[in-house]
Structures are given as structure tokens and as C-alpha cells.
Amino acid sequence: MPAHAQTSTDAIVAAGRNLLEERGMEALTMRGVASAVGVRAPSLYKRVRDRSDLVRLILEDVADELTSALDAAAGCGDPVADARAMASAYRAFAHDNPVTYSLMFAAQAAAPGGKARSIRSSATFLRTIAELAGPDRALSAARLIVAWAHGFIVMELAGAFLLGGDVEEAWEFGLDRILTAVRQADEVPHLVAAVEGAGVVGELPGRSLGSVGSMETTSLALRTP
Amino acid sequence: MPAHAQTSTDAIVAAGRNLLEERGMEALTMRGVASAVGVRAPSLYKRVRDRSDLVRLILEDVADELTSALDAAAGCGDPVADARAMASAYRAFAHDNPVTYSLMFAAQAAAPGGKARSIRSSATFLRTIAELAGPDRALSAARLIVAWAHGFIVMELAGAFLLGGDVEEAWEFGLDRILTAVRQADEVPHLVAAVEGAGVVGELPGRSLGSVGSMETTSLALRTP
DNA sequence: AACGAAGGCTATGAGGGTTAGCCTTCATTA
DNA sequence: TAATGAAGGCTAACCCTCATAGCCTTCGTT
Numbered sequence: 001m002p003a004h005a006q007t008s009t010d011a012i013v014a015a016g017r018n019l020l021e022e023r024g025m026e027a028l029t030m031r032g033v034a035s036a037v038g039v040r041a042p043s044l045y046k047r048v049r050d051r052s053d054l055v056r057l058i059l060e061d062v063a064d065e066l067t068s069a070l071d072a073a074a075g076c077g078d079p080v081a082d083a084r085a086m087a088s089a090y091r092a093f094a095h096d097n098p099v100t101y102s103l104m105f106a107a108q109a110a111a112p113g114g115k116a117r118s119i120r121s122s123a124t125f126l127r128t129i130a131e132l133a134g135p136d137r138a139l140s141a142a143r144l145i146v147a148w149a150h151g152f153i154v155m156e157l158a159g160a161f162l163l164g165g166d167v168e169e170a171w172e173f174g175l176d177r178i179l180t181a182v183r184q185a186d187e188v189p190h191l192v193a194a195v196e197g198a199g200v201v202g203e204l205p206g207r208s209l210g211s212v213g214s215m216e217t218t219s220l221a222l223r224t225p
Numbered sequence: 226m227p228a229h230a231q232t233s234t235d236a237i238v239a240a241g242r243n244l245l246e247e248r249g250m251e252a253l254t255m256r257g258v259a260s261a262v263g264v265r266a267p268s269l270y271k272r273v274r275d276r277s278d279l280v281r282l283i284l285e286d287v288a289d290e291l292t293s294a295l296d297a298a299a300g301c302g303d304p305v306a307d308a309r310a311m312a313s314a315y316r317a318f319a320h321d322n323p324v325t326y327s328l329m330f331a332a333q334a335a336a337p338g339g340k341a342r343s344i345r346s347s348a349t350f351l352r353t354i355a356e357l358a359g360p361d362r363a364l365s366a367a368r369l370i371v372a373w374a375h376g377f378i379v380m381e382l383a384g385a386f387l388l389g390g391d392v393e394e395a396w397e398f399g400l401d402r403i404l405t406a407v408r409q410a411d412e413v414p415h416l417v418a419a420v421e422g423a424g425v426v427g428e429l430p431g432r433s434l435g436s437v438g439s440m441e442t443t444s445l446a447l448r449t450p
Numbered sequence: 451a452a453c454g455a456a457g458g459c460t461a462t463g464a465g466g467g468t469t470a471g472c473c474t475t476c477a478t479t480a
Numbered sequence: 481t482a483a484t485g486a487a488g489g490c491t492a493a494c495c496c497t498c499a500t501a502g503c504c505t506t507c508g509t510t
Contacts (some may be wrong), residue, residue, distance in 0.1 A: 003285045003474060003475035003476065003486095003487065003489070004475075004488090005487080005488065005489090005490055006488080007488095008490070019406065020442035021294060026475070029466060029467085030466075030467060030468085031465085031467090035274065037492090038490090039489070040489080040490060040491085041467080041468085042304065042469080042470095042489085042491085043465090043488070043489055043490075044492075045467095045468075045488080046468085046488055047488095048491080049468075051466095051467065051468090053369060058412075070300055084275070091280060096266065096319075098240070101296060102331060105379055105383045105385055106327060106331055106379075106383065113264070114384075114387055115387045115388075118385070118387040119387075119388065122388065126388075137398070139388060139389075139390045139395070139396075140390070140394060140395045140398040140399070143273075143380075143386065143390075143395040143398075144395070144398065144399040144403070146375065146376070146378035147373050147377035147380055148369065148372050148399075148403075149376065150372040150376035150379065150380060151367070151371070151372035151373055151376025151377070152372035152381065154331075154375065154376065154379065155328055155330060155368075155371070155372055155375060158330045158331065158477085160330055161368065162339055162343040163340075163343060163344065163347065164364075165365070165368075168362070169365060169367045170368040170369070171361070173365040173366075173368075173369065174365070174368065174369040176400075177369060177403075177406035177407065178369070178373075178403070178406065178480075180406060181402035181405060181406040182402065182404065192475075203379070213466085215394045228456065228457055228458070228505060228506035228507065229457090229506075229507085230453095230456080230457065231457080231458070232457095232460090252497085253475080254497065255497075255498065255499085256496090256497075256498095264457090264458070264459090265458080265459065265460085265500095265507085266497090266498080266499090267458085267460085267499080267500080268458055270456095270499070270500080271456080271457055275498075275499075276497090276498065313475070350480075388493095424471070448502090
């Protein structure tokens with residue numbers, strides 16, 4: 001029925017995302033986006049409720065792309081290698097999209113439908129972490145890893161690592177430590193079995209490692225022969 | 226010489242901070258701040274270069290207060306307890322100042338003088354972590370902890386933990402695991418000594434734990450008697 | 451008493467978001 | 481074939497915001 005459309009919601013979102021990433025949040029103006037897609041500002045309101053709606057659409061686009069990148073990174077089947085690959089892909093994506101990435105978690109209000117999106121975007125990662133840390137701890141372990149990765153990347157992008165040192169080394173150090181920490185629930189029984197077999201200690205906490213770190217508990221137990 | 230000042234930079238910053246925290250970034254207008262301190266908007270420009278300068282001052286104020294809160298939290302001398310106390314204080318501060326806290330690391334450009342501020346604000350924490358992880362690893366370890374804490378808090382404040390589960394539990398889990406992971410470089414020798422004394426293994430890696438997590442290394446060594 | 455600087459004010463302009471209301475196009479349909 | 485009407489564009493206009501220009505008042509200093 002209508003006249004031929006000169007633009008589309010997708011084109012508007014793409015232009016907006018580009019503008020946002022290239023020139024920052026302040027440069028993301030309705031006039032600017034309109035000009036980029038070849039129409040005048042008021043025409044955008046036929047497809048987008050308002051500017052904040054445009055921002056939401058842009059960030060959803062970024063989030064979807066990030067999800068795809070993560071899914072693509074986890075291919076090999078070995079949970080440790082997959083977790084590492086996903087962490088690398090995550091960081092690489094953030095480096096490629098610094099502005100929009102930083103904004104993704106800056107939204108104060110969780111968008112409606114965010115839960116479904118969240119489930120979808122974390123499914124592969126959660127499955128991998130469940131293999132690493134066990135199903136009971138998968139959620140907490142995943143939150144540990146994601147929180148660290150996100151925090152590290154945000155600080156890195158914001159230029160918050162001002163004390164010198166090798167940031168790359170800090171990333172590797174952190175990733176190693178965290179992947180190891182997450183696997184401890186699995187590793188400790190091996191240790192315990194080995195030590196128990198050697199008769200170092202009479203009684204050891206088995207699976208019932210409390211909220212205190214299991215390594216700590218084990219080490220304490222070992223010092224009380 | 227002048228007429229009596231009706232306001233001050235401090236009052237402007239305080240009013241701006243309050244407005245920002247209470248009603249968000251969009252409500253932080255020059256008119257709004259001016260009205261809160263009892264003058265007209267143009268008068269603010271006698272004390273503040275422009276709006277972005279005001280934002281900078283507000284965030285510096287927040288950062289200074291956070292530094293004080295952290296310093297005050299670390300009193301007891303035991304590095305583990307101090308690290309826990311600082312982590313709690315950090316999170317509590319963020320919960321008390323959610324908007325401004327989130328903005329602190331959102332600044333894309335590092336402010337000039339940020340390095341001096343960074344050194345000051347992290348001194349106590351770095352000292353504590355150095356006791357925990359050793360001076361060589363202090364910086365990487367501190368970055369691990371801060372990145373995790375910041376990432377966790379940002380996600381928490383943004384409402385990004387949508388998959389259910391107990392967020393409090395995830396925080397405790399993460400803190401335990403990370404503090405343990407950071408201490409491993411110190412703990413392993415104890416373990417090694419205990420195990421060695423018991424004659425479980427002949428040869429063990431001593432200090433030369435590679436980039437792979439030390440716990441993993443130890444566990445592998447224990448399985449090869 | 452005059453000076454002059456600090457610190458207020460009004461007026462104003464530029465730029466951005468958004469709405470109102472109109473016009474053109476063109477697939478559908480009588 | 482001609483009328484219809486909705487989609488989608490446009491201009492004009494409004495309001496709000498930041499920011500500057502330029503003026504006026506105050507009051508310590510000289």
C-alpha cells in the first residue's frame with residue numbers, strides 16, 4: 001500500500017550502532033542517524049519510539065552478536081579449552097566494540113524480555129561451566145567467571161589499569177586462577193584420595209566443603225596430622 | 226573584593242552528586258544543579274568549566290570517598306580478613322551509590338591525574354594483597370580481585386543476574402574462590418611440605434609453577450607417585 | 451570616595467528531541 | 481480504470497538544554 005520505504009529499522013539500528021561506536025554516545029543524535037540513512041529526523045519516529053528505544057535496539061543487536069560469537073568459539077568439546085576460547089572471544093568482541101560493549105551492562109533498568117535473552121546468551125557457556133564445576137555450582141561459577149571477565153574488560157577499556165605492569169599477563173593470570181578455582185570442587189577429591197591413601201590425616205572433609213574455600217580447608221586439614 | 230558568594234564549588238558538586246544519584250544522569254542539568262544551590266545556571270560557569278567538568282568533579286568526589294571507605298575497612302592486620310572486609314566495604318559503597326559508582330568506571334577517557342589518584346586509592350589494598358599473594362604477584366592478584374568485584378557489582382546493579390539463584394551466595398562463592406586462588410602460590414608449599422613429609426611423591430614442582438594453575442599442577446603431581 | 455574584581459543576573463543563540471500536520475506514492479479494490 | 485487509504489516521507493514548530501555575552505551589584509582595598 002505505501003510508498004517505497006527509503007530506510008528500515010535494521011538500517012537505522014546499524015547506522016546508529018556505527019555512529020555510537022565511532023563517535024560516542026553524544027554523537028548518537030536522531031538527526032545524525034537520519035542523515036546516515038538518508039532521511040530526516042522525524043521520519044525515524046515511524047520505526048523507533050524514541051531515542052532511548054533506538055539505544056535499546058542497538059544494544060540488543062550488540063548482545064545478539066556477542067552471543068553468536070561466544071557460541072561459535074566453543075567448539076572443541078573440552079570444557080577447559082572451550083571456556084578459554086569463550087573468554088578470549090568475549091574479550092576480543094569487547095575490544096572490537098568498546099563503546100557499545102561498555103554500554104551493554106550500563107543500562108540501569110533491565111529490559112523486558114531480558115531474561116529470555118539472558119538464558120539464550122548464556123546457555124552454551126553455562127553448559128561448558130557445568131562440565132567444569134559440576135551442575136550444582138555451575139551458576140555461581142559462571143557468575144564468577146563472567147563477572148571477572150566483564151570487570152577486567154571494562155576497567156581495561158576505561159583505562160583504569162594505571163599502575164603499569166603487563167595487562168595481558170594480568171588477564172592470563174586471572175583466567176588461569178579462576179578456571180582452576182572453579183575446578184577445585186572436582187580436583188580436591190583427587191588430592192584428598194591421594195593424601196588419605198598416604199595416611200597423612202585420619203579425617204578429612206569429603207564433599208561437604210563449606211562456604212570457606214575448599215583449598216583452604218584442605219590445607220588446614222593437612223596441617224593437623 | 227567580591228560580593229558575598231552565594232554558593233561554592235563544593236556545594237555545586239554535592240548538589241550535582243545528589244541529583245545524579247537520586248534521579249539519574251539525564252536529570253543532572255545545569256539548571257537543576259543551579260536551582261538546588263540557589264543560583265541561576267549561568268552562575269555555575271564561574272566555578273565549573275562546563276557540564277562534563279562537573280561530572281568529573283562529582284566522580285572524583287565519589288572516588289575519594291570510596292578510597293576512604295576502603296582504607297577504613299582494612300584495620301585488623303590479618304590479610305585475609307582485611308581483604309574480605311575491603312571487598313564488603315567496596316560492595317556496600319557501590320550499593321549505597323549505585324548510579325555514581327557505575328559511572329566511575331564508565332568514563333571512556335582516563336582523567337589527567339588519574340594515575341596519582343589510582344596509586345593513592347589502591348595503596349592499602351595492594352599492600353594487603355601483597356601479603357596474600359606475594360609482592361611479585363600482588364598487582365596481577367589485585368587486578369583479579371578488583372576486576373571480579375567490579376564486574377560482579379556492575380552486573381548486579383544493572384540487573385544482569387536474571388537466571389535466578391542466590392546472588393548473595395554467588396558473591397560469597399566468588400570471594401572465597403578468588404581469595405583462595407590468590408593465596409595458592411603461598412599455600413602450595415605447605416601442601417607440598419606436608420605431602421612430601423608423608424612420602425607420597427618423590428619429586429614435586431617447587432616454586433616454579435608455570436602459567437597453568439598451581440593447584441592443577443600439584444594435583445597432577447600427586448597422581449604420579 | 452573611587453576602583454575593580456568576584457560573582458551574580460538576563461538575554462540570547464545553537465543544537466537536540468519530539469510532535470503536529472501535510473503531501474506523495476502506490477497496492478488494493480470497486 | 482479510477483478511487484481509496486495507509487505507509488512513510490517532509491516542513492514547521494515547540495521546548496529544553498548547554499553555553500556565552502555582556503551588564504550590574506557588592507564590597508575589600510587603596
